Amino acid sequence: MKQDCNLPxxxxxxxxxxxxxxxxxxxxxxxxxxxxxxDTARVPYGTKSPETVIRFACEDTQFLVQEGVKAVVVACxxxxxxxxxxxxxxxxxPVFGVILPGARAALEKSETGRIGIIGTTSTIRSQAYVxxxxxxxxxxxxxxxxxxxxxxxxxxxxxxxxxxxxVLKEYLAPLxxxxxxxxxxxxxxxxxxxxxIAEVVGKGVKLVDSAEACAEDVHERLGALKLLATRRRRxxxxxxxxxxxxxxxxxxxxxxxxxxxxRAVLVTLSPWDRRRKGQHLSDFLMR
Amino acid sequence: MKQDCNLPxxxxxxxxxxxxxxxxxxxxxxxxxxxxxxDTARVPYGTKSPETVIRFACEDTQFLVQEGVKAVVVACxxxxxxxxxxxxxxxxxPVFGVILPGARAALEKSETGRIGIIGTTSTIRSQAYVxxxxxxxxxxxxxxxxxxxxxxxxxxxxxxxxxxxxVLKEYLAPLxxxxxxxxxxxxxxxxxxxxxIAEVVGKGVKLVDSAEACAEDVHERLGALKLLATRRRRxxxxxxxxxxxxxxxxxxxxxxxxxxxxRAVLVTLSPWDRRRKGQHLSDFLMR
Numbered sequence: 325m326k327q328d329c330n331l332p333x334x335x336x337x338x339x340x341x342x343x344x345x346x347x348x349x350x351x352x353x354x355x356x357x358x359x360x361x362x363d364t365a366r367v368p369y370g371t372k373s374p375e376t377v378i379r380f381a382c383e384d385t386q387f388l389v390q391e392g393v394k395a396v397v398v399a400c401x402x403x404x405x406x407x408x409x410x411x412x413x414x415x416x417x418p419v420f421g422v423i424l425p426g427a428r429a430a431l432e433k434s435e436t437g438r439i440g441i442i443g444t445t446s447t448i449r450s451q452a453y454v455x456x457x458x459x460x461x462x463x464x465x466x467x468x469x470x471x472x473x474x475x476x477x478x479x480x481x482x483x484x485x486x487x488x489x490x491v492l493k494e495y496l497a498p499l500x501x502x503x504x505x506x507x508x509x510x511x512x513x514x515x516x517x518x519x520x521i522a523e524v525v526g527k528g529v530k531l532v533d534s535a536e537a538c539a540e541d542v543h544e545r546l547g548a549l550k551l552l553a554t555r556r557r558r559x560x561x562x563x564x565x566x567x568x569x570x571x572x573x574x575x576x577x578x579x580x581x582x583x584x585x586x587r588a589v590l591v592t593l594s595p596w597d598r599r600r601k602g603q604h605l606s607d608f609l610m611r
Numbered sequence: 612m613k614q615d616c617n618l619p620x621x622x623x624x625x626x627x628x629x630x631x632x633x634x635x636x637x638x639x640x641x642x643x644x645x646x647x648x649x650d651t652a653r654v655p656y657g658t659k660s661p662e663t664v665i666r667f668a669c670e671d672t673q674f675l676v677q678e679g680v681k682a683v684v685v686a687c688x689x690x691x692x693x694x695x696x697x698x699x700x701x702x703x704x705p706v707f708g709v710i711l712p713g714a715r716a717a718l719e720k721s722e723t724g725r726i727g728i729i730g731t732t733s734t735i736r737s738q739a740y741v742x743x744x745x746x747x748x749x750x751x752x753x754x755x756x757x758x759x760x761x762x763x764x765x766x767x768x769x770x771x772x773x774x775x776x777x778v779l780k781e782y783l784a785p786l787x788x789x790x791x792x793x794x795x796x797x798x799x800x801x802x803x804x805x806x807x808i809a810e811v812v813g814k815g816v817k818l819v820d821s822a823e824a825c826a827e828d829v830h831e832r833l834g835a836l837k838l839l840a841t842r843r844r845r846x847x848x849x850x851x852x853x854x855x856x857x858x859x860x861x862x863x864x865x866x867x868x869x870x871x872x873x874r875a876v877l878v879t880l881s882p883w884d885r886r887r888k889g890q891h892l893s894d895f896l897m898r
Contacts (some may be wrong), residue, residue, distance in 0.1 A: 336841040365663045366653050371766075376652045376855045473774075479658075487760075487777050494774075568663045 327394035327417060329551045332563075333356035333542070334388030334417075337396040338380075339367035340573055341386030343421065343514030343580035346562065350396065350583075353546075355553050356560045359391050363593070365568035367474060369402040370444020370511065379445060381407035387565070392400045393417065393422070394551055397542055401510050401534065402444050405452035407562030418549060425541035426508050426534030427456035431464065434506035440499035440529075441468040444475065445497035453510055457553055467502045471495045471511075476574065478513040479576075484520060492517070492524045508532045516580070564588040590597045614681035614704060615812060616838045619644035619850075620829070621704075621745045622684040625667075627860055628762070628799030629686030630867035632709065633849065634642055635826035636684065637870075640833075642840050643847045646678050652855035655762060656689040657798065664733060668694035670880045672702055674852070680704065681838050688713075688797050688821065690729050692739035712828035713795050713821030713838070714743035715814035718751065721793035727786035727816075728755040730797030731762065740797055747823030754789045758782045758798075765800040771807060775778020779804070779811045787812065795819045803867070851875040 333353075335346055339362050346358055360385050363369075369377050380404040385396050395418040396411065398404045404421030411419045430439045430453075437517050441453045448470040457466050474495075477488045499507065509515060515533050522531060546552050553560070562581075566573045566588045573588040620640075620813045622633055626649050631721050633645055648671050650656075657663050667692040672683050683698065684707045685691045698706045711722030717726045717740075728740045735757040760781075765851065794816050796802060802820050833839050840847070847867075853860045853875045856859060860875040 358757050365659060367658070371654070371856075372652060373856045373859075406855055467621075472767055473763050473769075480759055482760075487781075490774050490777070569658075569660045572660075 327436040327551055330553050330555050331392055331394035331397050332359045333397060334359050334361070334365065334385075334391065334393030335359040335399050336381075336384040336388060336403075337399040337512060338362070338369035338402065340576050340580055343529045343577055344512050345397065345399035345535045345538055347580070348535045349542060350562070352539045352543045352558070353552070354559055355556070356554070358560065358562045359393055359450065360562065361420060361566040361591075362564065362573060362588070363567045364566045364573065368444065369400055370446045371472065372402075372446060374406045374446070374450070377402055378407045378410050379450045381411060382414060383449055384413050385419070387591065387593055389417060389487050395420065395542070395546060397538070398422065399512055399535075400444045401512065402450075403448045405450035411571065418545070418551070420538065420545065422534040422543045423452045424456055426510065426532060427453055427460065427536035429534070429537035430457060430506050430508050430532045431461055434464070434477055436503070436505045436519060437461070437464040438502060438504045439464060439466050440496075440502070440504035440507040440565050441466060441510050442471045442474075442495065442499075442507065442514065443468070445470040445472050447464075447510055453508055465502070467504060469495055469499055474517060475511065475513045478516050483516050486580060488517065488520055489524065490580055496521075497526055500529075504529060506530045508534065509530055510534060565591045567591060567593055614838055616681065617840050617842050618679055619646045620682050620684060621646050621648070621672075621677060621678065621680030622686050623648040623650065623668075623671040623690075624686040624799060625649070625656035625689070626651050627863050627867055631799050631802045632684065632686035632825055632862055634867070634869045635822045636829060637847070637849070639826045639830045640839070641846055642843070644840070644848055645847065645849045646675060646680055647849065647851040648674055649851065649853045649860060649875070651853045651860065655731065657733045657762065658759065661693045661733070661737070664689055665694045665697050668669070668698060669701060672698050672706070674878065674880055676702055676704060680831060682707065682829070684825070685709065686822075686825075688799065688800055689733045691735075692734045692737035705832070705838070707825065707829045707832065709821040709825040710814040711743055713797065713819060713826035714740055714747065716743060716791050716821070716824035717795045717819045718748055720819055721751070723750040723790070723792045725789060725791045726751060726753050727783075727789070727791035727794040728753060728797050729756070729758045729761075729782065729786075729794065729801065731758040731826055732759050736795055749886060752789070754786050754791060756782055756786055761804060762798065762800045765803050770803050773834055775804065775807055776811065776851075779808060783808075783811055787816075791816060793817045795821065797821060832838045838859035847875060852878045854878060854880055
């Protein structure tokens with residue numbers, strides 16, 4: 325099905341972390357409209373099984389498709405790691421993830437061919453980054469480590485706290501021992517820890533932000549599909565939906581997004597009881 | 612509706628933490644059968660809104676009631692804090708929580724009337740412990756603090772780690788400053804941190820384990836309702852169900868439970884698509 329290029333781009337994540345991806349998408353494509361879904365009622369995905377992550381990702385994508393998006397960006401690394409093939413089979417819109425662009429960026433940035441990956445337990449268990457990197461260059465050495473405490477630390481706001489420094493030192497020690505020269509931040513929350521991670525790994529290790537790489541990739545591929553917005557009359561709008569905790573989203577969104585957002589709208593995803601408590605994108609654009 | 616006293620007791624929690632409550636229930640009532648539901652697909656509840664916690668608690672209870680339990684124990688502090696009145700209105704079985712017994716135990720243990728409470732963000736926000744304590748004794752001084760990093764630390768297994776010690780010192784400092792002499796461990800995960808918490812608060816502060824208090828309360832109230840099991844021919848069985856990650860449950864359950872458990876059975880709670888992948892309690896008891 326051919327999409328209209330002036331429809332919004334859909335982005336989903338397990339929670340609010342995916343706003344770091346929206347921030348990069350907005351930077352690269354300021355004219356595009358974005359509909360965001362944060363599945364805050366079931367966050368996190370990074371500790372859950374592949375089957376559950378795939379099921380949640382399908383429900384998230386279905387919501388965005390029903391909102392009338394021209395493409396779907398899977399901002400969540402864990403969902404990108406497990407669900408992309410199922411989403412491509414199940415939906416008619418182009419689907420973009422963060423893993424492949426992150427893997428390519430790591431290969432570009434590494435000079436020694438020793439690459440580290442950090443992510444949630446489920447992302448690391450998928451080996452998605454390792455496979456994506458080795459499929460492009462099997463001479464490279466990849467070391468991966470699950471870092472389950474980093475998301476809670478970011479959500480607690482302890483991004484410059486001594487505890488975060490100690491935790492990072494412990495998590496990153498085995499990677500540094502392998503003399504990596506590039507480190508993939510394989511979770512949407514980790515860009516908020518960038519200054520501290522940079523301090524712990526030192527100057528010799530380049531940080532690879534999958535959000536940045538993903539935004540460039542989406543821009544390029546939407547261009548190739550002739551799906552970039554053509555209207556010029558206004559800047560893009562950003563309309564966030566969440567499955568829980570509108571207040572918490574509104575409190576935290578600016579930290580992740582870098583700009584003030586519209587107030588989020590609460591939605592229920594379950595198909596048997598799907599009530600939308602608020603407006604549609606079309607209502608919003610008509611104001 | 613009068614229940615049969617030889618039916619099992621149902622226990623639910625957002626995840627595996629509720630097994631610390633089962634451990635205490637088994638200690639007090641070794642002859643009872645227990646059906647446990649851990650909602651591991653949607654864990655944690657402690658960061659979610661009241662509306663979402665209540666909805667999840669109703670779905671959990673419905674599952675246990677359909678399994679044919681004589682009573683439901685809400686092992687999760689957050690669900691106990693928000694959902695008990697709704698559960699009592701919506702279901703025909705007696706419903707027991709952890710908050711009231713924990714509050715009573717704190718009042719019994721405190722001599723100076725200065726009581727500290729720690730729990731998840733949502734439990735603390737509910738003020739359920741504070742209200743339950745003050746309703747019994749309004750001369751008491753209560754200080755509460757949300758400790759969102761403690762659950763992830765326990766799940767990472769860092770219960771004796773320096774990071775856990777530093778985090779606890781920071782969280783507990785304002786409570787110690789108020790010269791508390793009793794501290795309620797208001798989350799099912801916290802009993803696993805008991806040795807470290809005892810070290811940080813020192814000898815002058817008594818720790819109140821809601822799981823222990825809850826088990827005594829359930830025993831007493833089931834006795835009053837004439838619902839304690841009367842058969843004598845065998846020890847009770849324990850049958851666990853989870854909504855995700857059977858493997859992870861099987862790996863972690865012994866640490867929380869204190870004895871080896873049957874393998875968990877995976878279930879889907881959603882009423883529109885409720886497939887039970889495994890056996891019923893009745894099949895299990897017939898073996």
